[in-house]
Amino acid sequence: MTITKVEPVPRLQRARLAVVLGSLAAFGPLTIDMYLPAMPGMARDLHTNTPMVQLTLTVFVIGLAVGQVVAGPLSDTWGRRRPLLAGLALYVAGSLWCALAPDVGWLIAGRAVQSLGAATSVVLSRAIVRDLFEGTAMTRFFSTLMLVNGAAPILAPVIGGQLLAVASWPALFLVLAAFGGVLSLVVALALPESLPAERRRAGFRDTFGAFRVLVTDRQYLRYVLTAALMFAAVFAYISGSSFVLQDVHGLSPQQFSLVFGANGLGIVLFGQLNGVLVGRVAGEHALLRTGLGVAVAGAAGVLLCATADLPLPLLLACLFVVVSMLGLVLANATSLALAGHARSAGAASSLQGLLQFLVAGLAASAMGLAGQSTAVPMAATMAVCAAAALAVLMVMRARRP
Template identity: 60%
Template sequence: MSAHTATRPATTDDSRAHPPRRLRYALVLGGLTAFGPLSVDMYLPALPSMAADLGTTDATLQLTLSSFIVGLALGQLVIGPLSDALGRRRPLLVGIAIYVAASVLCAVSPSAELLIAARAVQAVGAAAGIVVARATVRDLFSGTAMTRFFSMLMLVTGLAPILAPVLGGQVLTWTSWRGVFLTLTAFGALLLAVAAFALPEPLPPHLRSPARLGRVLRTYGALLRDRAFLGYALAAGMIFAAMFSYIAGSSFVLQGVYGLSPQEYSVVFGVNGAGIVLAGQVNGRIVGRVQERTLLATGLFMATLGSAALVIAALLGLGLPGLLPPLFLVVSSIGLIMPNSNSLALANHPRSAGSASALLGVVQFVIGGAASPLVGVFGEDSAVPMATIMASFGVLSLASFLFLAGRPASAPA
C-alpha cells in the first residue's frame, strides 16, 4: 500500500483482497470474531452444575465471566500494538495457542479459583483473534468495501450469541461442563490450523510501527484525542452496553415476568438475533449508495426510538405485544451501528489499525461488561429496569455520535 493509498479518504471503495479470496477471509475472520461470544455464552447453561461440581457459589462462578471480560480488555490493549509492530500473523497464532492451552486448563480445573484464573488467560488469547480480525479488515479494505466486509461479519456477530448457548446446552446432554471447555479447545485448535495455513500476512513490513512503550502510549493518546474516533467508539460501546443489558435481563424479564417457557424465550432471542443479521446484510447491500454516517445515524435513531417505545410499553404494562416489537427494533439496530461505526473509526488510522482496533474492543467490552449487572441491581421483577437501562445507553450512544463524531475526522495516523 502506498502512502497515497494509506491516506485515501474513507469515501472510496478500495480493496486489496481479490474477489476469490474474500470468502476465505470472511470464513477465517468470522471465526476469529466468534471467539468472544462463544467463550462468553457457550458455558452459561452449565453454571448451575459447575457450582455444584466445584463446591462453590453462583456469585463466585460469576467471576469467571468478569475475569474473562478483564482479560479480554487487557489482552486487546497489548496485542493491538504488537500486531502493528510484528504483523498480524505472529501475535494471532501465539494468541490462539494461548487460548487452546487455557481452554484445556479450564476443562481440568479442580477449583473455582483456578477456573477464574484460567478464564482470564483464555480471554487474552481470544483477544488476539478479535483485534487481529478487525485490523486485518482495515489492512485489506477501505471505504465502502471495508463497511461491506464488516457487514458480512455481522452474520457471525449476530448468530454466535444465539447459537452459543444452544450449542452449550446440546453439549451438556452428553457430557459435563468440562466438555463445553473441551469443545472450545477443539474450536481454537481448528482455527489455529486454518489461520496458520489460510491467512497470509496482510501487513507488509514497511507499514509496521515499533512497539516501544512510549510510542504505544502516544498512539493511544492520539486516538483518545481524536474526537471522531472517540465518538464512533463510544457510540458502539454504548450500544454494546444496551445489548449486554438485554442479554443479562431478557431471560428474567421474558420468562420470570411474562411467563415465557425456555423454548419460547429461545425463539424470541433467535428472532432478535436474526434481526441483527438482516440489518447487517441490508447495510452491506446499500452502503455506497448511502453514506456510512447516514446509515450509522439511522441505526442510532432506531435504537433510541425503539428503546423509548420499550420504556413506554413497560411503564404502561402493555404486555408482550407492546414489548416485543420495540425490543426487536433496538436489537436489530446493532446490524447497522456496528459495521459503520467500526469502519468509520478505523478509516483514518491505517498505520495504527491494530491499536485502534484494540481500543475499539476495549471500549465495547468494558462499557458492556459494566452494564451487565445493572439490570439485576435495579430489579428483575418488571421490564422497567431493563428497558430504562437500554434506553439510557441508547441515548448516550446517539449523543456520543452527535457531539463527538459530528466534526470531520483528523488526519490519518
C-alpha cells in the first residue's frame, strides 16, 4: 500500500469542501432523478414507447462510465481544475440540448453529451477527496458528502414533480443547465487545485499505466465490484420505480416524488451514521459487511412483495431498507478502494466509476427487456445485485503471500 502524507484540512474549509464536492458528486443522481417523474409523460409527448424513454437513462449511465475513464486519468497528469471546468461547460451544453430536443433521438444524443460532462464532476470529486484525506478521515469525509450528495435524490424528484405541475419536461433540463452554470462559477472562484505539480503523473503513458496496477490489485477490485453491484441494485430501483409505482400502483408524479425523496433521506441518514460509527464502534470492513447484509434482507423483502402482490406500504418499507444502505456501503467501499492509490487517485476513481455505472446500466437494460407491467423485474434485479455484492465481499479476499 502506498501512503502519501497529506496536511490536515481545517474544519471551516472541510465544510466548504463538503458543499462543493458534494454538489459535484451529485451531478449523477441529480441529472437522473429530477426527470424520473416525467418519464411516462415524456413517452407520450415524444410519441415513443417506454423502452425508448428508458434508453435515455441507459445512455446517460454509459456516458457516465466512459467519461470517467477519460477524465480521471487525465486529471492525474493535468491536475483537477482544468478537466473539471471543461466538464462543467460540457454539462451545461448537453442540458440545453436536451431541453430543445424535438424527438427522442435528439434527446438521447443530448443525454450523451450531458453525461460526459457529469462524469467529470463525479470522478474528480472522489479524486479530490483522496488528494486531501487519508485513512479514517477519508471515510468520514465520504460519509459527510452523503449529507450533500444524498440531498440530490431527496430534492431532485420533488423539484421535478412540482415543476411538472406548472411546466413541461424541457423545463427540467433548463434547471439542470442553470445548476451547472452556477457550480461552474463556484469552482472557478472558490475551489483551488488539490493536486500539486510534484504529485502528478509524468505523462499519459504513465497515467494510463496506472490501470495495469489497479486491475491486478485484488483488494481494490474487491471493494470496487462490491460498490458497483450494490449501486446496480439501487439503480434498478431508480430506473424502474417511476413505472412500477406510478403505472402499476397508481401513484401520481407528486406522490412518487415524495416516496423517492424519503428513500433519498435514508441514504443521508445512514451515511451520517456511518461517519459517527467508523473508527469508534467498528471499522470500514465490518460496517460494509453489515450494510450489505441488511440490503440483501431488504431486497428479499422487495422480491417477496412483488411476487406475492403484498400491500404497497410493505413494498415501500422494503425499498427504503435497500436504498438507504447505499449511504453506508458506498462510503466504506470507496474509502477502502482508494486507500492504497494516492498517486493514481484519478485513475482509481475513474475505474470505480466505470464499473459502477457499467454494471448498473447493464442491470437496468436487462430489467427493461423484461418489461414494466409488474414489479417483479425490478425486484428480481435488486435482489440478485445485492446478493452478488455481498458474495463478492465475502469470497474475493486477497491472496496470502
